Amino acid sequence: MADRRAVTVWRALRRRPLRFLLSAWPWRCWAYLASGALLGYAALTALVLLVFAGMALSFVGVGIAVLTCAALYGIPVGALERRRLRLVEPVPLPGPHDALPARGPVTWAGNRLRERATWRELGYTVVFGAVFAAVGCGVVMLLCLSAALTAVPVIAWALAPEPVMIIPGEPVSGPLEALLGPAVGVLGLALSAYAAGLLAGAQVRTAELLLSPRDDEAGRRVIELTRSRARLADAFEAERRRIERDLHDGAQQQLVALNMTLGMAEMELRESGSPTTELVTRARGEVRSALAQLRDLVRGIHPQVLTDHGLAAAVAEVAQRHPVPVTVDIDLPHRLPDTVESVAYFTVTEALANVAKHSGATAVTIVARIELGALRLLITDNGKGGAVPAAGTGLQGLADRMAISGGRLVVSSPVGGPTQLRAEVPCSG
Structure with missing residues (x-):
């Protein structure tokens, strides 16, 4: 599971509640909730349409593919949410999925369907569209109403100082009565700011729970990386031993045999007084030099004394x-x-x-x-x-x-x- 660090917006809200109202946090939270309300309803609607379309088309075989798309629908939604989360959470949220080799869409979909993170992202999509979008929409409506109460009475009295009707049955006949609405509006703005901060923090915590890697998944990745590293080291060691064995038992033995053959040829040519004796002697010297270099190479690959x-x-x-x-x-x-x-x-x-x-x-x-x-x-x-x-x-x-x-x-x-x-x-x- 994601680490249980304090959510940044909650920490800012708890440490300095009054300064929170005058900072950029309320604007960021309102933007996060307003965009989330639109995206949440759109995501939930698209998911419902995919499910119904898959069920309706299941009798012709195409529905299986559509239902598979519905099951995988949470992956792009989760990726978008992890990016959108940066509005209220500076620390980026890591993705929960393992990297997969490019082996075609069918293999990719099969691997993703076997991952629990895929189903957590689908669950987040449902919660996002059914709960957070609705609550966020309520906070945005409170914000709009509070802003209207703050501005409309003063604007109306400034444009028409004589008694006007702002709310049916409630005439505004002076500046003092006109300020009552803004006072309520300012209180509503503060309430909507605090509510937006609390709701944004709750959504951040839910995203950390459902859209980030779990401890067991991270541990599994570490174990697999450790095993891969060990396999790589073992493969390197086995290849080194093979090269050493081939050089020692193959090329080195052939050079030794060639040196012995040239030695016998040198002896016979020397006895017959042939002028080619010097060439054979020089060839034996080159063979001995090559053999010495080969032995140094084998010793450098893995010396016998080390073994x-x-x-x-x-x-x-x-x-x-x-x-x-x-x-x-x-x-x-x-x-x-x-x-x-x-x-x-x-x-x-x-x-x-x-x-x-x-x-x-x-x-x-x-x-x-x-x-x-x-x-x-x-x-x-x-x-x-x-x-x-x-x-x-x-x-x-x-x-x-x-x-x-x-x-x-x-x-x-x-x-x-x-x-x-x-x-x-x-x-x-």
């Missing part, structure tokens, strides 16, 4: 190969989930790559701890600073990848340094 020994050992291995001295302080009580270790490892490797390319640092420190069920990484270098995630250094990609796992990334890099990269990855599913 076998965990995050601390993998980061320590990366730190040993880094051109800048790296101090590693990782104290973890147990192995972390594969997704968490993978995200943390690639965060460290990308950060170290940025240090080597852009920072000009002479020292890097990596600290990792488990705090409140989350892995917290702190990577600090003493470089020149000025790192900006939007500058194409890979930090934005790290932040996006961290968000997939439900984590967050904070970069602090003032000009002149130091640069600190704080990463937090939840360890739970």
Whole structure:
């Protein structure tokens, strides 16, 4: 259900009742109720016509489509009401419906009919046209009558100072008697302003109840988004493992076999003194270079040490190969989930790559701890600073990848340094 915050017009009415009369609130409430009276009666009339037309045409089959339109009629009415509500409620009301893929009108209608929000909007349409439109019309009539009582006697006496008949049997013979009507009219205006504020607030509360998402629906959306994010992370991990396996068992093994074949060919050519021996030797060197690059690529995708020994050992291995001295302080009580270790490892490797390319640092420190069920990484270098995630250094990609796992990334890099990269990855599913 929508949150139970105080309705804005009620809050203004309760805090300063007298100032409320002199503010813009009465005009906004009158405009809201007057337009609501017209729209409410029109909406209710159209709904009744749709229902009767659907029942009358049901014997020819077309009535089912018309009745379906009647059931879905509350959706556009609800959308219009959420926009019109801005007259008296500054905080916009969110829509209650889930986003649907474009799969045709029949599929769309079927999905909408299964949503409870659709039937709540239809119920609001009925209440809007049968109750709020009628009451709003009564407030508008009170407003018009009060305005007439306020202005007509004075205008009539000013145009004809001699005794005139404003109301049959009630002559107005002087200004004092002419002021009696305006006094009643002003009282009626104040009463209509307060009534409009109360009624507008009641309609806002009803709209929040029927036209906004319920807590269970919002919770269901959050759960579905969480599951989708988890499925995306799992799919990414499965694809990474497939690529790693294909490279390790396929291309890498073929290069090893090719290197062995070239080695045997080199031996035979060397024994026969063939001039092509040098070319074969050069080809073996190219194969060994390609094999080394492929092994580095496989290690970069997901190092075996990360799978076998965990995050601390993998980061320590990366730190040993880094051109800048790296101090590693990782104290973890147990192995972390594969997704968490993978995200943390690639965060460290990308950060170290940025240090080597852009920072000009002479020292890097990596600290990792488990705090409140989350892995917290702190990577600090003493470089020149000025790192900006939007500058194409890979930090934005790290932040996006961290968000997939439900984590967050904070970069602090003032000009002149130091640069600190704080990463937090939840360890739970």
